[in-house]
Amino acid sequence: MTKDKISIAFQDLQTEICNSLEKLDGKSKFLTDPWSRKDGGGGVTRVIQSGALIEKGGVNFSAVHGKTPEKILTALSLSPSDFFATGVSIVIHPISPMVPIIHMNVRYFEMANGTYWFGGGIDLTPHYINKEDAKTFHTHLKKACDKFDNTYYPKFKKWADDYFYLKHRKETRGIGGIFFDHLKATDSISKETLFDFVLETGKTFIPAYTSAVEKNRDKEYGQKEIEWQRLRRGRYVEFNLIWDKGTKFGLDTDGRTEAILMSLPNYANWIYDYQPEKGSKEAETQKMLKKDIDWLIN
């Protein structure tokens, strides 16, 4: 399980997902923007815009290496050693407020001294939360997890609740999903099997998002729903710029800013001290932006 094998599989995953998203969109195609990093490695940013379904979507692949930045060494208590990092990162902002925003990321990190780990996650941010759709989404994730270990889904679901959380708002970003980090081989799981699980997470993206899209893409909406969508996107911007560790890591390692910030929506709004009208569907969604909801039993 060499790092090259992993990064090639990640690049294939990027291609596969872009092809599927183009089909799902039905109108726009991805632009391909390859880039190289001054201090080693590079990536391919792929962006889709102004589609029939997708307003702005990015599927980023990168495989970078070099001297580990001081900040990272300090944060992880590591001694100086070259690093290698590869991953795929996706954020899709749909046009319709009735269709959820989705994010997926899989990543592999390796130090020259042999330390390595996998990380990843997938989470859904519906502008309007629907319990049935939430159950469908979490069922996709549970199935993917259960193929490997029955303890994964509950553990990684909780991890996602804690990770995709806006502490300053005391609200979750959406309905969560799964999140995991620092996974290494143990007596009970090999590096190969771990990698299969990470790839499974990546491959779950398309069926999970397709379900969420197909059930909602034809729903009608008006100005009120668009305004709410833009406020929810404002929260998405807050999460990514204040709390997201991937964004911080990218900016700290002098990554490609446009590739890192492609997760931001085209349009986002803020209103001072906004409160949705009592009893409205916006207020219903607001109430469900909480940790520890078991979406499978709803």
Added chain:
Amino acid sequence: MTKDKISIAFQDLQTEICNSLEKLDGKSKFLTDPWSRKDGGGGVTRVIQSGALIEKGGVNFSAVHGKTPEKILTALSLSPSDFFATGVSIVIHPISPMVPIIHMNVRYFEMANGTYWFGGGIDLTPHYINKEDAKTFHTHLKKACDKFDNTYYPKFKKWADDYFYLKHRKETRGIGGIFFDHLKATDSISKETLFDFVLETGKTFIPAYTSAVEKNRDKEYGQKEIEWQRLRRGRYVEFNLIWDKGTKFGLDTDGRTEAILMSLPNYANWIYDYQPEKGSKEAETQKMLKKDIDWLIN
């Protein structure tokens, strides 16, 4: 020079500035939102919206105290001691893209063990940079500084260039201004005089912004200018959420989120890898988003 005297003067400054901004706007009035902090103290958030000039503006006063949060102690290498912090913080987002965004902040921090310091700053973010207006703005600031010490303006102008800087974009937020922090009495300046300087900074806000407003408020603009304004506001959001220490301090001390984030505009946009058209006025502005420009000689 007790902390009460300082916080009363700051609250008076807030009132004075709000009255002047209401006159400048000519249509809307400030809402007044008093709040108290669970662990000690509180503040008064004042917000103006949907004016003739101002789309969204906040003038926040706070005077908070209590146990110093662990994060702050670590960041400043301080031993545990109660803290007191008071300040006024302003951000104004005008409706017209031809009128600049402005920010001003004055603050005083005191520890129970007697350590104290003043900080502050004022900076201008024109959506379209005009050298003559930039000179006028910086002349206001230089005059305020020169009343106290001829070394202040060059020193604090450079500090502002370094502070109001988007490292991930390698661009300044706007045309800068002045910024200072950790100012204490020395053999050559008393705490009283230092406080007079801080208040002078606060009082410079109105004439400096009035000049910037009056010269531009009647200029015509269209959709193209609005789109550029919203992209520049996107950068303003990035600065405040990624780099601004005041925002971080507020969120770390469990401050009032709505008061802290009132600095965000109503509408902000992002476009992947946007480049202004060569030779356009937007490209001209982009070129001037650099440190170390001497605006006084232009």
